[in-house]
Amino acid sequence: MINFHDLHTLKSFQALKTLPIPSVADNFTAIHVEEQNIDAGGGLTYNYSAKGVNEELLEALQALADEQQVIDKYELLLSGEMMNTGEKRKVLHHLTRAQQANDVIHEGTNLRQFYHHEQKRIAEFAQRIHTGEITGSTDKKITTVVQVGIGGSDLGPRALYLALQNLYLNKLEAKFISNVDPDDATAIIESCDLERTLFILVSKSGTTQETLANQNFVLQAAKKQNILHYDVMKHMVCVTSQTSPLAKDDRYLASFFIDDFIGGRYSSTSAVGGVILSLAFGAEVFEELLIGAAEADSQAREQSITENAALLDALLGVYERNIKNYAATAILPYSQALSRFPAHLQQLDMESNGKSVNRDGQAISYATGPVLFGEPGTNGQHSFYQLLHQGSDVIPLQFIGFTHSQCGVDYDYEASSSQKKLNANLIAQIAAFALGHTNNENMNKNFEGGRPASLIYAQQLTARALGALLAHYENKVMFQGFIWNLNSFDQEGVQLGKVLANDILHGNASSTVNQLFQIIQ
Numbered sequence: 001m002i003n004f005h006d007l008h009t010l011k012s013f014q015a016l017k018t019l020p021i022p023s024v025a026d027n028f029t030a031i032h033v034e035e036q037n038i039d040a041g042g043g044l045t046y047n048y049s050a051k052g053v054n055e056e057l058l059e060a061l062q063a064l065a066d067e068q069q070v071i072d073k074y075e076l077l078l079s080g081e082m083m084n085t086g087e088k089r090k091v092l093h094h095l096t097r098a099q100q101a102n103d104v105i106h107e108g109t110n111l112r113q114f115y116h117h118e119q120k121r122i123a124e125f126a127q128r129i130h131t132g133e134i135t136g137s138t139d140k141k142i143t144t145v146v147q148v149g150i151g152g153s154d155l156g157p158r159a160l161y162l163a164l165q166n167l168y169l170n171k172l173e174a175k176f177i178s179n180v181d182p183d184d185a186t187a188i189i190e191s192c193d194l195e196r197t198l199f200i201l202v203s204k205s206g207t208t209q210e211t212l213a214n215q216n217f218v219l220q221a222a223k224k225q226n227i228l229h230y231d232v233m234k235h236m237v238c239v240t241s242q243t244s245p246l247a248k249d250d251r252y253l254a255s256f257f258i259d260d261f262i263g264g265r266y267s268s269t270s271a272v273g274g275v276i277l278s279l280a281f282g283a284e285v286f287e288e289l290l291i292g293a294a295e296a297d298s299q300a301r302e303q304s305i306t307e308n309a310a311l312l313d314a315l316l317g318v319y320e321r322n323i324k325n326y327a328a329t330a331i332l333p334y335s336q337a338l339s340r341f342p343a344h345l346q347q348l349d350m351e352s353n354g355k356s357v358n359r360d361g362q363a364i365s366y367a368t369g370p371v372l373f374g375e376p377g378t379n380g381q382h383s384f385y386q387l388l389h390q391g392s393d394v395i396p397l398q399f400i401g402f403t404h405s406q407c408g409v410d411y412d413y414e415a416s417s418s419q420k421k422l423n424a425n426l427i428a429q430i431a432a433f434a435l436g437h438t439n440n441e442n443m444n445k446n447f448e449g450g451r452p453a454s455l456i457y458a459q460q461l462t463a464r465a466l467g468a469l470l471a472h473y474e475n476k477v478m479f480q481g482f483i484w485n486l487n488s489f490d491q492e493g494v495q496l497g498k499v500l501a502n503d504i505l506h507g508n509a510s511s512t513v514n515q516l517f518q519i520i521q
Helices: 011-018 030-035 055-067 070-078 093-100 109-131 155-164 182-190 209-225 271-281 283-299 309-322 341-353 385-390 418-435 463-484 492-505 511-518
Strands: 037-041 044-050 082-084 144-148 173-177 197-202 236-241 254-258 328-333 371-374 397-402 453-458
Touching (some): 011 055, 037 283, 037 309, 044 463, 055 070, 070 082, 070 309, 109 254, 109 271, 155 341, 155 463, 173 182, 173 209, 173 271, 182 209, 197 209, 197 271, 209 492, 271 283, 283 309, 309 463, 328 341, 341 371, 341 463, 418 453, 453 463, 492 511
Parallel strands (some): 144 173, 144 197, 236 254, 328 371, 397 453
Antiparallel strands (some): 037 044
């Protein structure tokens, strides 16, 4: 029988609280660097040698995972159990890549076939666009694709596109409109040749205010250009659920579907990411991303935490949040291609586990999801690393690095290449955070050290590695939700702001709120 318990009620958590906290510096040794590695799927490896982990702590964390039945709950989710208690829904984003992994079994065979069918439709559509079989309404070949969406319909797909554009041939240039700020849409539309541009409208519900406003912005801007024989609806496809109002609108060039069991922030491996990535790079590149994600999902089913990178990452995060009382985590990719990946993880993590009630809606007494932020190295070193090194708050660090660059273009300067300098900086930062530096003559140059860091690394940032990286963090967030006994799959805090904004626009807000609104008009 699977039980759902709050963290503070677990015997294993109470035992964890009594353990001495291991020293990060003392445990950062050559032996641990060699031994404390876990295969994370997709060619990725998770190294936790700078986390301050000893055998006693590993045993305690394993006991916590076992008592909270974390892997059993993952299997329950995969079997199609209703795990989104707030919205009374299943959670099925793993199924979007399930057909890639033979050991992923799901009772919802029809849904698995549904996702497979949609991916096949997307691949065929992309191929017809690439070959010119489908052209714009004025018979010109499509060269640009613009995704119109917000939140999970933008952050994940945008991060993935930027991560891959250096390595794979761009069949179409991709751009994104997300913010309801009219300057966002104006800048993108003015940069496009509308006769050669395809728009993808993405809204699962078909009612997202910002997205529908931006669709209207595109329609009006296109009308204003008054292009002979141009029909903007023949340049627009939609990604939505089959029950949404958009699904019933046959003016779109094509419609691709997801279902209500996939949350926006978990939707990048569905049609939400699949359409734009397949159009931009080809369906075979998107397929590679799915394979990497499926490999990480498979690794995440391991019961042993020393064989399950996502689970150990999640447990160490809980340890740092609830035992060490660290309130934030920094995501530090040493790859410019991952420039928007931290922004995607902000939504994934903080929208999922930014909760103060458990999955039954009861108040909890312990800390949950941390604040996430990040920026690529080495840029971040010249920005916020000062606080990370010497600030009054200790912030755990998650580094991401690759042996080889994507472009393959590099030059030596002062006896080493730029890629080697990049990775030297990465390793130097991990060591500096862990070990610190003592300067008794000038305390301003004293570095306390003892600041924990992990490293996820691979040979190169390929589509397969990117898929595994995406799934690693999705599964980490899911596991932490299980440990904290949260529902990681709804986002009621987002809904309140939407309701209030609608009230303001229709004049139904309080006098105080209306007065505040007036001062910015």
